[in-house]
Amino acid sequence: MQHGRYPFIVGFLILPLTLYGVFVISPFVQAFHYSLTDWSGVSPDLSYVGLQNFQTLMRDGLFLQALRNNALLLLGLPAITVMLALFFAFLLNVGGAKGKAGVQGIRGNGFYKLAFFLPQVLSVPVIAVIWAVIFDPTSDGLANSALGWVGLGSFGWLADPNLALYSVLWVLIWGSVGFYLVLFNAAMSSIPRDIFEAALIDGAGRFSTFVRVTMPLLWDTIQTSWVYLAILSLDVYALVAVMTAGPGGPDNSTQVISLQIAQNGFQFGRAGYASAMGVVLFFLTLIIATVMLRLTRRERIEY
């Protein structure tokens, strides 16, 4: 160890660590603290109520509804997004045109990559506004007129309590697929081409190449994406807040935990109660991420 090395390292770390402590760690700790109080969010007075906030949560129908909605997003978003992104990335990379020899992507692969990635450069509120317009529930709405042309009638989309959450899920998927497609595409192009060619000669068709070669070799990337999307599906605040009626409507059909936290904390003056929700969300996220990483753990792959 050279003289003066520690001061050097500490010198570099002190600023970022301080910022991280003040703006990330301390709010977490504070949230744990407030979750045990009846703090309103503005008044300097607060008193400790123990675990009462958490007991209330268990009986709060709206919160439980939000929890169920988040659970549905959690089931749908990572699975569908990862599958679609993998499928498209595979086509772009090795799914090649029929009748052509060897391993190659489909024609116009660069264009498709760009097209799929485009939603990623739009901010969430913009996406929300665009889709709110597309999902106009009248028969003149974009989605409805398109369906009208093919004779499928019109739907209420975000205005229909049975359909609203699925519409939100659809927009989430639409917005995420592009990014994961580009991610998987990059991971796939780092797999030596020889391996795909060997599979081809060994007798693998597109499907078996995908299942037996591509998927196992991309496992690390898939796993990380899955966890990321799971965390995203527990949040989704911005999209729901801008796009849905209420927000969270109609009839609380698109209510999510993050929305509940915001409403309780900033509108109803129940910051203590909102903090308790935040604490629950924190542990949920932690548990889900850990469980997912554990369940999907495989041996590392080296070429």
Added chain:
Amino acid sequence: MAEVVLSHVGKVYTDGTRAVADLNLEIVDGEFLVLVGPSGCGKTTALRMVAGLEDISEGSVAIGGRVVNKMPSRDRDVAMVFQSYALYPHLSVRDNIGFGLKLRKLPKDEINSRVADAAEVLGLAEHLDRKPRNLSGGQRQRVAMGRAIVREPQAFLMDEPLSNLDAKLRVQMRAEIGRIQRDLGVTTIYVTHDQTEAMTLGDRVAVMRKGVLQQIAPPQVLYDRPVNLFVAGFIGSPAMNLVHATLERGDGGDFTVAVGDQRLQVSEKVLSERPDLERYVGKAVIVGVRPEDMEDATVAGDAEGRTLTAPTNLVEPMGSDVMAHLTLAARAAVTEDIKELAEDDGGRVLDESATTTTIIARFSPRTELQVDDEAKVYVDTDRLHYFDPDDGTAIWGDDNPATTTTPNTSQGTTEGEST
């Protein structure tokens, strides 16, 4: 098992680059054909077209009598060994070898027994449960071989399978590949840029240059009767020495080759073998002499009209032989072929204007030659090679037996060659 026939096969990439032109090969059932040439000569492209990894732009490829131009790789029933081995990193050795069988939905017992047999042959039995990354280079190579063997395909296609191994392992695996191929009798196309591999493994060797087949012949024929300067320079290590010379006929009717100021006597037998030489009398030719066709005259004994003298600039004792680098007073042959070979040889510098040529002779270890000595070199003039300086073709008669393209698997035939 089957024969593989390439007729008028050509490959043009979409950017207009031509990789292979009018390639005709007829590989008979069970034959080991080696495609050899410097990098970029189109040999790998040709192999990949047979494998179905490249589209065939022109001509047709038939495996076992079926034209496979439009057939996807998986239906061609060929197995390929890649230079990088291309093992599946996530699968154990057992699953790597059995992958193709599993895809073909063979019964489990059958797969297991075939994999076990292949592992036995390749000495992989105790490594079956390991992953490729835990294997040495040689073992990975064996796994790649195993993957090909278990399939019991119509043909093996090997793309420089040994070039990632170190020298010692390469020799060992080379012998093993030869043995396995002979035991299984599977038609094999083997691509390499290593002429030693080509010579030792091939029943026949096809030499390619810039996408064009130069010569296809059994290894010994290729060595003894190269059809042009390119083949002559490519096959053999150290390479054939090539210098400018003039053919002359003396007053007594004797036939001589003038190399610089020195003259070598050539027997009438050579003329009868190469009747076309007559037409070059009084003209410039390129003369080639293999290192082993020269000997230290003090060892071989002086022979009138068959010796050259040249100063020695380097002596390399190899134990079994001594490599003598001599500075011969004659202009070095520098043609397009030779330039290309030099480039492939790591950019050896050629000087067209030089009046001397460094030639390499393989002398007996009994030689006492030292650096800076004036070496007296006995040249076996019956075994000189003659080439046209303009187009580089070997000078023979009308019926050079070495240009045969019909399959001939009897190894080492040397028609009418005796010294």
